[in-house]
Amino acid sequence: MIDVAFVVFSVAAVASGYGVFRVDSMIRATYLLLASFLNVGAILVLLLAEYLGVALLFMMTVEMIVMGLFMVMFMMNPAGLNPMNMVHQPRFAAAAGVIAAAGVAVVAVFADFPDAPVGAESATTRELGIELLGGSMLVFESIGVTLLATMVCSVILSSATGRFGDGYEGSLAPALEPGGDHRPADDLYDPDAAMGHSMHGMDHGGMDMGEMDHSKMDHGDKDMDDMDMGGMDHGDMDHDS
Amino acid sequence: MMSAFAAVLAVIAVALTVQVTALARSEWADPFVSAAPQRVPVLGGHEPATHAWSRFHVRYYPMTLVFVAFEMEMMFMYPWAVVFVEEGAKALVEMGMFLTILGVGIVYAYKERVFSWQ
């Protein structure tokens, strides 16, 4: 029974992992990756690592939620309304994948693993706790410091507000025309406003919202040349739904 | 243990099946067809010029990064809670230290107004 469950979860994990690269929608890709992780978590439970398995479900879920947000924030076509190919250098990638999988398989089959089965009734969570507070105490505390460093760095790198002024300071691309404003015309960030003052005296640029100009939204060939983002090769696109 | 997880999976499967069946049935067996003007997203009368799906500017993105880092600590807290009574003051001190370190990060982020919309 457990063997059957193992096969089902493994196949599901691999299949959803494959799906990540086959779908057009970033959201579907993100959550297919989550589905893959959920199946791995189930496999861990089957291996009697109950706490690790369930905690993996939990951790991976919140992490994939955050990843999904960032995927959409960075991608121009997040829902894949126009199909795109998510695979770069497919031949090389496939070869590398096969070799890596073969390597892991060889290790799995031929390595001499320690044979210390865990009984179904053993209190693994409790032992984990004892280890954490005893032998691995230093590791545990230094993880705290690492996480603190992570938090501070992510704040420094990502926050647009702060006590020390505008986050854009010194981090902007040069202006498009000489002497021009180096900030995008529609960027609303105003240090005064962020400090809790009123939003007076803001210049919203000349964005004429009154007319919803369709011709602006019809994208000609020029756009396509300009938008060769991230090395995405348009010639390679194939429809895969 | 396995039978417990089997029960959880069975319950999820049944709930999913019930909802999916009901929704799929309404999709296929609906006597009403959604006409083209009916399918237009609700904006109060006007048609949207574009699809809604766009590169969404998530205003709270630094918070999510702090969250991901902070949330790692939960992994250690569950086993810690189980052995807390056994280990007593030692557990309290060690976790107190750990949380204080992370708390510094939260305070720093709060001071930098990371939890406001950017």
Add this chain to the structure above:
Amino acid sequence: MNEVEQLSAPLAIVVVSVVLVVGVYVSSVVGVVAFRSAAGQPLRPASAALFPAREARRLSRQQSVRTERPDMILRVLAPAGFLGLAAAAVTVIPLSPGIVVADVGTGIVLFGAAEALAIVAIFFHGWSPNSPFALVAGYRFVAVALSYELLSMFVLIGAAIPAESLSIGAIVESQADLWNVIRQPLGFPLFVIVSLGVTFSGPLDLLDSNDLAGGGSVEDSGIQRLAWQIARHAMRIAFAACAAAVFLGGWHGPLLPGGLWMALKTFAVIALLGFLDVFVARISAERFVRLAWGVLLPLAFLDLLIAGVGAL
């Protein structure tokens, strides 16, 4: 540890179905009663009792409008997954002494995982119709959800400390002398806030809210809307039952049988959530995020400290 009889899968399905069907119905009736009492309308118990059934019948006959190019898979998965997760969350909660649908040793971790996955279902609900208001609602809800997620973990861990176990059954047993609501006074209110968040009600009504013309549900009609409402009430049941078990002593109580106590306490929490939903105005997502990290999270730390010092 506690002697619990594990239910077989078919029996588990039956038990959870009964709990959820009865619970969803009761929770909707409570919602109607709360609304009428706040609106100063006559309560009309008979009509309130029939309300959910008639509403369900009406919606099941209404057309389910399909939007332009929705993500149909996610659109179906959102209510289905939300209900499935509510059902999964119910399985780990002990319903009476010796009866828990799934006696999982890591009960609160699994409950937390269901809560986290529920965020995914809610996000799908906002994302899938490809409609601007729904999209905005789904995104801002994720900000709120990530913020309350931490609180719920902290208060559940606090409750696990005196129990020396992650199983909710053990947490209930540890409250034989004193309920957690008294021993850890901050835990219950924080958990109520989390419950309001997961079911997007009252102050945290930030998903299906009127300010965005219905928010995540702006495009929902017919069965789609019914399925989402059912799932939402089911999630409320799961959280009410969890609050009853973890903070209100679960089946402990004098005179009455344990199962009845559990049902009464769950009902009390459902009523509390139902009334808060009607009586409290929505606050903005940004405000809640700041509140959650700046005030509620320190309170959750304090809750943990109280739990820890109390257990020494």
Add this chain to the structure above:
Amino acid sequence: MAVTPIEVFVAAGADRWHEAQALRAHELVRLVPTPRHATVLLVAGTILESERAALDRVHDQLPHPREVVTWDEIAAAVDMADDVVDAVAFEIVGRADAVVADPTTSSPTRLPDEETHEWRDVGPFGQGGEGMMGGTPYGRAMAMTADDRDGLRLDRLQLRLGPFLGQLPGGLVADVALQGEVIQSIEFACAGSAPVVTGDRSVPVARRLLWLSHALHVQGLDAFAVRAARLARRSSGVGDDSRLASDFSSLRRRLRWTGLRSALRDVGDRDGVDTWARWSAHLDAISASLDGADPRLSPAGGSMPITAAELAETITGLTLTDAVSTIIGFDIDVPAMTTAAVEP
């Protein structure tokens, strides 16, 4: 007789929008925030020529079975002595029951059943798109329409909101550019210099109470919105009005416990006055007129008239939610706004 309320979406011209809010007082009617939830579309007031197509689109967005009820027809038919709101509610319930009983009579789609852009079998994949961002996949252009900068168009979503939107006053049309949920720019479809705020005008107390009813609905307090609508009906002479002032102060006391203040404080600041202050000014004005004082003398936190352009400036940079509560706080005089837009 129906036991569950009939769900109604109000598509009202600016002149009757407030009156239509009074339907909330009826137990058998529920005003819903989106046409997708409604069984009945209530058309009220003057629908301008420019709003016809929008009305038809909202009509078509209702799910079947659906029915249309027109306020003005009923108002014309009832005697002066009878109450229009009651007559409309009665008509709504009757028509809704009939159409639910026989869905074949459901109101047919008004707009032609054709897509805005031809997309089927267009482009290399037959979905109407070309490349990554081009074309009209599935009948719409891709989002992100802002200026091209460094070859990356900025993430801007442009929407035209209104005129029939549950959360905004009827007739109000706004062109919004969003980045995420934050308003980058907003422009109201009206003459830019028109004075639009009614705060200091002597408006009937019933109208103010109807404003309150809608405002509470948007803030998620539907049950209290029902109370406010009932008070509005009583203040306009329907039923007992002897205890009106004390009933209103009891509603105000209850509102104090709903957390409205913390929800609206520091939102939409302009000249040191925030949305909560503007809401309180309305509440004070209602109290004052119910107590018999001259409402024009009541404290008027939000009473300074502002123009549409100034309003747009105030709500630029806010989230969509805060913008809605701020607009409501100003209690825009939409008829004045739209006439100003039409006349020149």
